[in-house]
Amino acid sequence: MTTRRLFPLALLMTFALASCEKDEAALPTQPAALLQSHWQLTQIDAFPVAASSYSETSKSYLEFVELGTCTVGLGPCNNFSGRYSLAGGGQELHITPQISTRATCPVQDLETRYLDNLALTARYEISGDELRLYDATAPAPRLLFRRKAQ
Template structure:
């Protein structure tokens, strides 16, 4: 069986249109900057984390587009959750599911994870990510992008 070139053109056009409609959801430049990066926690509720607080140095958050999930590490535990991007810079994160270890920085971790679940919007400025709840104008959590 041979395919005539005249019949191939409509087939290629349909294929191109189908593939063009398979864009990622919410693939705005801001959303793209949010995804697939490791964000290191630098501030919780307006309090900067200091180098003397060695337990926080590895606390991070990652947004993974596939499955719309987050993964991360608090001062004590690994966690995961799901996220949903809305119009503009709206962001909703479900309550994180964590491992169950305790450590001296447990209070800090509790505030970190509670604020994650209260997130209503985000803002990215250069290498900094700020997460806001629905009530205030001050960022509840601040992260910096990890250099690869």
């Protein structure tokens, strides 16, 4: 990856993390399993996702950063970040529309679906090493993730 391509990414991440403020009131209700994990994307709707097109070794992922209730991740094409909030005793999860870098790739439609589904998230479930994100209407999860071994 060239320095020219890394600069916009570094700038985006700087702005995204700078906008994150520590919310002391929200910290006690945030489940550790959600926050202390690197979640690799495995499925978008009914479409399995094996890797990102970003590189053959990088996999699309999502992380929830406790400090400032921020999200960071990698889609099939671009890095992204945004914010999240938990409510309803911890099962309700709302994710803001994500800000992403703007590289195009052959699976741009898949990335658009990924980011759109993140913004539709209304609740989540964790079962073992699997994270399921649901919207407010569908009984099936819109996104599936697998916890990456640390």
